[in-house]
Structures are given as structure tokens and as C-alpha cells.
Amino acid sequence: MARESTCRFAILGMLCREPMSGYDLRSAIERSVGHFWQESYGNLYPTLERMAEERLVELEPEERSPGGRVRKVYRVTAAGRTALAEWLRRPVLPHVERNELLLKLFFGARVGPADSLAQVERSRAEAEALLAALRLIDEDVRHSRKDDPEFAYWYLSIRAGLLGLEAHLRWCDEAREALERLKPATGSTKKRGAR
């Protein structure tokens, strides 16, 4: 029945560290868990409103900037903390992640190895860039936060990212090789494969 908005819990987790506005939430989430979790404004703002109705969060007493600019800073309530803890203990339900790259490759015979190869190369380049970025974050966190009591928990997600990306790169290399073997005999690349 009622699918449960996971967004709620991302918000609760972040608000437990520090009260924030919807805008702040988005960047805090991006900065800390951005490599495996993101939230859009279109999701955050309505969700925050609902959560306020449900008393999981509440607005901090009107804190306006001098000019009178609107800024809604939310804070987590006791009920919010309870709900978060309850969710953290609940098992993750298994879910098949859609993988558009694999789907395109699966039907790849309809367009030929060159196009599939291009998809793999693009994916590889992207993964390489993500890996480089994550390694920088890794370095940074290992130095600046290694004494934070939450360090071990944060580190788990970085390791997951690193291992996952490395595995993906290995797969890309394998796939590239396999697809290259499919290409029509090397040398003269002109053969127009009329169907």
C-alpha cells in the first residue's frame, strides 16, 4: 500500500545534524550523499510541507533577513527523530535498479557494434570522471573528518562508490573487447551493412 516517501527520511537525517531551509537541504544532500542520493526542489518543498503538518519537522521562529526576505528554516521534532530511527532499522526492500545502458546494449544488435561501443566508451569516460572526483572526496574526508564519530558510517558509502565504479570500469574494458571482436573484419571500414 502507501509507498513511503524516502525523501522524508533523507530530510530527517539531514535536519538531525542542523536546522535548514529546503534550499540548504538540497545542497547539504548533494554535498554529502550526492554520489548515491539526490533530491529535487519539486520533491523537497511539498514534502517539507507535509512533514510539518505531520509534526515530523517544524519551522524555526520567523528568522528573516533584514530586508524581510522569506526563508523557512526547518528543525526536526522528537517525533521526527523517532520516525527516522524506526526507518533506519527497517529492512531495505529489494528493488531492481533500471539500467538504461544495459537495455540499449541488450538490443544493440539492431544497430551494430559501433554504436554499442560508443555507448560503452561514453559510460567509461563518465565513470572515470566520477571515480576521480570520489577519490578526491575520499582523500579529503580521510584527513579532515577522520576523528568525527560518524566517520566510519560515511566512509562506507565512499567505499561502496569506489568499489562499484572500479567494477564498472573493468566491465567496460571487457565489453569494449567483446564489441570490438564483433566489428566486421578490421582494415577496410567501409562495408555498408545494408539490412
Added chain:
Amino acid sequence: MARESTCRFAILGMLCREPMSGYDLRSAIERSVGHFWQESYGNLYPTLERMAEERLVELEPEERSPGGRVRKVYRVTAAGRTALAEWLRRPVLPHVERNELLLKLFFGARVGPADSLAQVERSRAEAEALLAALRLIDEDVRHSRKDDPEFAYWYLSIRAGLLGLEAHLRWCDEAREALERLKPATGSTKKRGAR
């Protein structure tokens, strides 16, 4: 702007192999690409209707079972084949996959290492089961389909699954170790934890 229903292309790809009903499509997809792509009826039926309006697919001439039972068998049109080929060549746009397990672990300090450990163990068991299943499929496909011209393309997705799951298992082991180190060092809390 118009996000493009990926479901359309999963349907087109499958219908290119053989005309099918919505019901058949669901099981064909489940059987062949189920480990990285699934479609729900709630998505398939309305999508098929729209695609028929757009002339990407068409109904086969009334094919009813003797009792007059309704059964709508769709077939891909020339326009459908073109649309599929065009999509297959278009680059996959990068997208951060949400990972609920990692999110729960990231906030794990709020409930403690035992609960996080349980999440990891569950995920590990699940991955182990998926891996075993995929190895069977691997065996099967390598024997029964190795001469199919599309074999190489199908095989890519199996290898992606195998490498991904193996990497995940390695991460689980790492995570388990890290979380076990966080547990209150006591040897006092009995050896075999009561589950």
C-alpha cells in the same frame, strides 16, 4: 521538457523479436532483462495505448481465443523500428541511482552498529542469492544460445550483473568488518548473539 518514457523502447525492442500482448511483454522482459529492467502493468498498458495512437505499434488483426476472450497482440511498425534504432544510438544521460541501503548506513550512527550490520547482512544474503541465480542463467545462455547472433549483446548484461554483484559482496565484507570494529569492544556480550 518532455521526459521520454523509456518504457516505450523496452516495448519496441521486445516487439521487434515477436508480436506480443501486454501480459506477454511483462514476462518476456522479466525473463530476458529482469535483472536490470522491469516493467509494471500499470506502466505497460497505458504506454501501449499511447504508442498505438502514435503508430509505433499496431494491433494484430483480432486474434481471439475460441471463447471470445480478449487478447490484444501488438506488433511493431516501421516507424517503431526507426524510433528504436534512433534511441539505441542516442547517448544515455547520466543519472545518479538512489541507493537506500547507503542512505540508511550514512545515518547509521543514529541507531548504532548492530542495526547497520543487520542491513549489510541482509543485503549480502540478497546479493548472494541473485548471484547464484545469475550464474545459472549464465550457464544456460552460454550453452543454449551461444550460436545466436545476439549472444554477444546479451552476454554483456550478464557480465555486468556478475561483476557488479561480486563487487557488492566484497563491499559487504569490508563493511561488516568496519561495523564490527565499532561494536562496544566487550567480549562480555556473549559469543553467539541471540537473533
Added chain:
DNA sequence: CACCGGATATATCAGCCTGATATATCCGGA
């Protein structure tokens, strides 16, 4: 024969979520 249960088959809906769009203010630098 009647009945049952599981597979076949289609359809609809609430609700989550994304990506796009709109709007307005703040503030530092040219």
C-alpha cells in the same frame, strides 16, 4: 459433473519523484 485455484489478461488509481519553468530577492563587482 461441479468446484477450485492458479495462470492468463486488461485496466485504473494514488502517490512518489524528476526535470522544467516561473518568480523574486540579495549582494558583490564593474
Added chain:
DNA sequence: TCCGGATATATCAGGCTGATATATCCGGTG
């Protein structure tokens, strides 16, 4: 003073999931 980029909130169409409803077919059991 004006510009542009960051800050900030809000709304919407449309994709998609998981649940629910409904009905038929068919083989096996009593």
C-alpha cells in the same frame, strides 16, 4: 547603477510503482 550569479520558494506535466479490481481459461480433484 546595473548586472549576473547565488539564494530561495513554488508549481506542474508526465513517468513510473505497487496496489487493487475484474474477468476468463483450464487442468485437477472430489
